[in-house]
Amino acid sequence: MTCTNRKIDHLRRQIPGFACEPGCQDCCGPVTASSEEMARLPNRSVAAHDAAMAHWNCVHLGPNGCEAYEQRPLICRLFGTTASLPCPRGRGPEIPTTPEVEKQVHHLIASTRQLLV
Numbered sequence: 001m002t003c004t005n006r007k008i009d010h011l012r013r014q015i016p017g018f019a020c021e022p023g024c025q026d027c028c029g030p031v032t033a034s035s036e037e038m039a040r041l042p043n044r045s046v047a048a049h050d051a052a053m054a055h056w057n058c059v060h061l062g063p064n065g066c067e068a069y070e071q072r073p074l075i076c077r078l079f080g081t082t083a084s085l086p087c088p089r090g091r092g093p094e095i096p097t098t099p100e101v102e103k104q105v106h107h108l109i110a111s112t113r114q115l116l117v
């Protein structure tokens with residue numbers, strides 16, 4: 001396992017989960033991820049990517065929400081768990097992601113080549 005993969009796993013464990021509003025997809029859209037995170041996501045065809053982008057959507061967004069939830073990128077996991085990325089529906093974990101972990105996520109994003117999911 002690469003160093004980046006270990007960091008991803010470590011950061012995933014530090015970001016608290018929470019229950020979204022059922023059926024809500026408001027915060028999904030085009031996002032980027034490192035190649036290590038991309039490798040964990042299911043493959044989608046070029047046509048599926050094109051169709052998603054035509055609607056400014058994420059290719060993994062299905063009618064019932066994220067179809068790659070277990071492997072969604074760090075930026076998706078962070079959303080709603082920090083004051084700087086608040087859920088517009090007022091959802092979030094009881095205890096937010098710590099500023100240190102948030103900083104580490106942004107550092108990983110800034111220091112890895114990002115690809116459009």
Ligand code: SF4
Pocket residue numbers: 019020021024025026027028079080087088089090091
């Ligand atoms: S984080 Fe908030 S806006 Fe995003 S899907 Fe969950 S409830 Fe909806």
Ligand code: SF4
Pocket residue numbers: 027028029030031058059060061062065066067068069072073076117
């Ligand atoms: S990977 Fe999942 S959670 Fe992230 S933007 Fe796409 S559909 Fe939404």
